[in-house]
Amino acid sequence: MAEVGLKPASHTRVGAVMDTLYERIANRSLMPGARVPSIRMMADALGLSKSTVVEAYDRLVGEGVLVARRGAGFFVAGHAPPLALADLGPQLDRAVDPLWLTRQALETGGQAVRPGCGWLPPSWLPEDNMRRALRVVARDPHSSLVEYATPAGLPALRQHLAWRLAQQGIDAEPSQIVLTDGGTHALDLICRFLLEPGDTVLLDDPCYFNFQALLLAHRVSIVGVPYTPNGPDLRCFERALIEHRPRLYICNAAIHNPTGGTLSQTVAHRLLKLADEHNLLIVEDDIFADFESEPSPRLAALDGLARVVSIGSFSKTLSAAMRCGYIVARQEWIEPLIDLKLATSFGSGQIAAAVVHRLLVDGTYRRHVDALRVKLADAMSEAIRRLTLIGLDVWTRPRAGMFLWTRLPEGLDAARVARHALSENVILAPGNVFGTSEQAAQFMRFNVSQCKGPKVYEVLRRAMDAAT
């Protein structure tokens, strides 16, 4: 297929028709393979003669821009290449490419140290309890190991989740909950349901980098809104609503990733008011909820699930191997969401749901997260102390959770530092991985649970020296 750019406008009528089509192809309002308006329709619409349009179309066929198919009309030539997320995002250094960071963290062997990764070390997770629960599920004659799950997912788990959500002030029936294979799957389903290609979505800047990768796969535009320690900057938020008319805002309410900030009551309330005024939908990704001792304000609770959808998962607190997440949404969205889930993955895993349910009801989960909070708070204090000693500034002291957002000393570029550390097998997370703009070159996210022991700090210091 010929390369189509926006050619200079011609001053002939034939040229004008050609330019119209060049432009529509260039801005992808006409996709490769799409049918072009018929000659008669185009002539009528533009008030030109049919012969003018015929000539324009013929010349476009000659240029390889259009293809004529007998009896069917004219079509835009070519097929789009397969979707490569790596090509869609901003072309950054590999060290700050979000997908590359994820894959490094997932693929490198056990000897690597991962202060940049987004999960707890296996030793912090209740593996023995999981093994025991799995054996119980394996033995339980009531748990089916061979049948498809009910479409919405294990009823007993949904029942229990409704009760847990009530503790966080979110009032939802079990029938308003759909189980998924983890939080990412939940967000993907919601995006499929609510977004059209070409829509605009608001994200915090910075935000969890996979939001951006996922949204690229949905072919929507992303607009970033600067994040403050209490939530998004509301003046910028309102401006973005007016300028970009986004369909959706995706956020973490409790314990923002990567900054560790927390939405305040005031910001939450004003944000919902703006959402109402501008008909904005909101997905509240609440997968870090259980790291809090006291629940912070939740949009889903304030809004009563009118325009907010809540997402949860157990990947961060319990096990990333047991893919079990959920969507909580207004009742009338549940049936079409289940249809979509069936059409695109048939059903979610029964066994993960049964194991999670068991650990929730027998008290294992509560005891585990109680202990986890204490351990994380200690690790947080230690990391703040040691990183401050090396010269890093803490952006905000997080209420809870594992993430710490820090600023490197003046003049240091986090991507360079990360590259040096990688050569010593330490995986860091430079700020621009999380940025929707590139404002975070001096920032770095640390996962305090992965910062135990001196190696992280020794390597970090050397990498900072080398990057100066």
Added chain:
Amino acid sequence: MAEVGLKPASHTRVGAVMDTLYERIANRSLMPGARVPSIRMMADALGLSKSTVVEAYDRLVGEGVLVARRGAGFFVAGHAPPLALADLGPQLDRAVDPLWLTRQALETGGQAVRPGCGWLPPSWLPEDNMRRALRVVARDPHSSLVEYATPAGLPALRQHLAWRLAQQGIDAEPSQIVLTDGGTHALDLICRFLLEPGDTVLLDDPCYFNFQALLLAHRVSIVGVPYTPNGPDLRCFERALIEHRPRLYICNAAIHNPTGGTLSQTVAHRLLKLADEHNLLIVEDDIFADFESEPSPRLAALDGLARVVSIGSFSKTLSAAMRCGYIVARQEWIEPLIDLKLATSFGSGQIAAAVVHRLLVDGTYRRHVDALRVKLADAMSEAIRRLTLIGLDVWTRPRAGMFLWTRLPEGLDAARVARHALSENVILAPGNVFGTSEQAAQFMRFNVSQCKGPKVYEVLRRAMDAAT
């Protein structure tokens, strides 16, 4: 937002500009929320004055068709409603709505009889072996129960799958295999990778109904090609390639769902030649492979994975609760596929992969499918005998598998028969559920493993009488 139809072309210049936009909105080349070309660009492109375009845009704002945003330009008003698959398909009777059938089969209680469903009864599946394997995995210190999977999925299972594929003539390295959460998830990932909204996809007519639901979620057009007992009708196939320039063809090679047909060597070869000539990609959904004693021709084997992607799963032979499927594709597609998998579901389930691997390597799986084939062959003979007695015609005698495609006596409508049977708690699968056209009103798919015992035939006979 105002309802936008294709208004009659106006003969003023302002009207012509308005008509151009009406048309682009009506045919969805401009989506709700999309930015409209700037006034200068439109004026240049159409060879009209800016004041003409300004007047046209102003009138469209007045009509509520466009919205002006200060400093940003003009946008198409409104947001598209959430994606409801139920609204996208042809508006059929609920009894022949594919998603409704799936949900009936999944949701109705244990007392229902399901000759229309697409899976084996639980009693035919090796639940005790599964329980044992799950306990072994729970105990095995090498199996991580808390960590994310490696992005491509359990290496040992991919290794074993490569060996198994070689038995079917498909030559693939373990690095060409990506594990997924089942066959549907595999197909969804491939569609995400290869398809753009607006593309055209060829399907067999009839075909597995979920292909259609899944493709609707990808916003592509579907073109059906009549299926013969040896594969698609190649004359129609070629005509469809020329007329519709599809990007992709999705099929079952071995044991076609719903007809039980099998691709012949000749058809397979000629089909691949056509695919080469027309630059068509092919997904071969091979989830029924293990029901065959002798492998039938496979496109992936003939083509050497050049333009064919193969999909497999264990949901049909082993367990639908253990979500474990895989994609086999050319090497250079694997990395972007893994990126997409991470972005949209983070990782696939480790535990299902570990259980499947165990059952494969210890010989349990082989013994199970050997026994299954004999049992299915017996059930097939019995179903053919009993259905023929009632007056149904078998379209083709399947080589293997669970599906039997039958024609009801003249004058009977399968949807009506299904509705009557449903009132007696028997879930049938009327032909139009599978059709991409509506040519299959007289057909019905039976799952012979779910046709044991007299009740199916008694109810079917009564339902046929009632529907006459």
